[in-house]
Amino acid sequence: AQSVAQPEDQVNVAEGNPLTVKCTYSVSGNPYLFWYVQYPNRGLQFLLKYITGDNLVKGSYGFEAEFNKSQTSFHLKKPSALVSDSALYFCAVRSDNYGQNFVFGPGTRLSVLP
Amino acid sequence: DGGITQSPKYLFRKEGQNVTLSCEQNLNHDAMYWYRQDPGQGLRLIYYSQIVNDFQKGDIAEGYSVSREKKESFPLTVTSAQKNPTAFYLCASRPRQTYNEQFFGPGTRLTVL
Numbered sequence: 001a002q003s004v005a006q007p008e009d010q011v012n013v014a015e016g017n018p019l020t021v022k023c024t025y026s027v028s029g030n031p032y033l034f035w036y037v038q039y040p041n042r043g044l045q046f047l048l049k050y051i052t053g054d055n056l057v058k059g060s061y062g063f064e065a066e067f068n069k070s071q072t073s074f075h076l077k078k079p080s081a082l083v084s085d086s087a088l089y090f091c092a093v094r095s096d097n098y099g100q101n102f103v104f105g106p107g108t109r110l111s112v113l114p
Numbered sequence: 115d116g117g118i119t120q121s122p123k124y125l126f127r128k129e130g131q132n133v134t135l136s137c138e139q140n141l142n143h144d145a146m147y148w149y150r151q152d153p154g155q156g157l158r159l160i161y162y163s164q165i166v167n168d169f170q171k172g173d174i175a176e177g178y179s180v181s182r183e184k185k186e187s188f189p190l191t192v193t194s195a196q197k198n199p200t201a202f203y204l205c206a207s208r209p210r211q212t213y214n215e216q217f218f219g220p221g222t223r224l225t226v227l
Contacts, residue, residue, distance in 0.1 A: 009154070032213050043118075043204055043218035044157075051213045090156060096212060101172070102147075106156040 002027045004093050004105035012111045013081045021076040021108045023091030027100075033074040034092040034102070035065055044090060050074060061085070081112045117141040118219035120205050125224045127192070127199070135190045135222045137205035143217070144210040146188040150174060151202040151221075160203075163188055164210070192224065200226045 003026045013019045025031055032051055036044040048059025055067045065076045074091060091105040117140040127133045137146065145164050149157040159172030163182040177196025182188055188207075192199045202223050206216040 034215050036218075041202075041221070041223070043120075043220045044206075044216075046215045046217070049213075049215055094212070101159060101162065102216065104149075104157040106154060 002093055002095060002100065002103040004091050004103050006089075006091055006105040006108045008108050009106075010109045010111065012113060015083055015112050015114050016080050019078050019081040019085070019110065019112070021089050021091075021110060023074045023076065023105060024072050025074065025091070025093040026072060027093055027095040029095040029097040029100075031072075031074075032094045032096060033065075033067060034094075035059065035063070035074075035076050036090045036092065038088045038090065038107075047076070081110075083112045083114050086110055086112045118205060118207055118217055120203075120219035120222050122222060123220065125222055127224065127226050129226055130194045132191055132193050133224065135192065135203055135205075135224070137188045137190065137219060138186055139188075139205075139207045139217075139219075140186060141207060141217060142185070143207035144185070145208050146182070147206040147208075147216065148172075148178075148180065148188070148190045149204045149206065151204055157204065160190065199224055 005024045034049045035047040038044045050057045050067045058064045088107045092102050094102045119138050121136045147162045148160040158174050161180040163169035179191045204221045205219040208214045208216045
């Protein structure tokens with residue numbers, strides 16, 4: 001069975017500081033990993049994905065994520081947080097096995113304080 | 115929110131009534147999905163469709179129904195059998211290749227009065 005954990009319900013960080021939002025996963029087969037961001041009463045916006053290749057993936061709005069196969073993690077990072085980054089962040093995984101669907105984590109609320 | 119539209123944005127329903135949520139995409143995507151979002155629970159899959167005239171149940175299909183008569187459209191009906199329908203409903207689509215991400219619509223917030 002596939003699963004995604006986001007161990008922190010809430011992450012607070014000061015503007016200008018680096019931020020990390022954690023994600024760990026469990027799949028059978030090779031993982032495809034995704035990060036999405038959601039602003040209030042809006043749909044999810046795609047940030048970045050890992051499919052294969054370089055473990056460090058760069059995405060939209062200065063975000064990046066590092067795939068760590070041994071730790072089954074895919075943490076989202078940004079070197080310098082902005083107040084406008086405050087939102088709900090979802091990690092999702094899908095196995096490369098045929099017929100598997102996406103599984104989403106419960107979400108982490110990021111608050112960037114001015 | 116790309117080329118996916120959901121309507122209406124807000125919907126109110128009386129208990130015992132069926133209601134249909136619209137989802138349309140102009141991205142020429144094969145696959146379409148319906149999710150339900152409740153606070154603190156992430157997204158849960160209701161139904162999905164990989165191709166026209168075919169769809170499969172997700173994790174929480176009870177009390178819901180869908181159709182996929184056209185590639186562009188994937189409406190969701192919330193029936194009176196759904197015990198707790200008040201939630202935020204999200205539609206998504208994606209191209210067929212397995213590594214592609216989903217594109218989400220803006221969502222419909224359903225409230226049962």
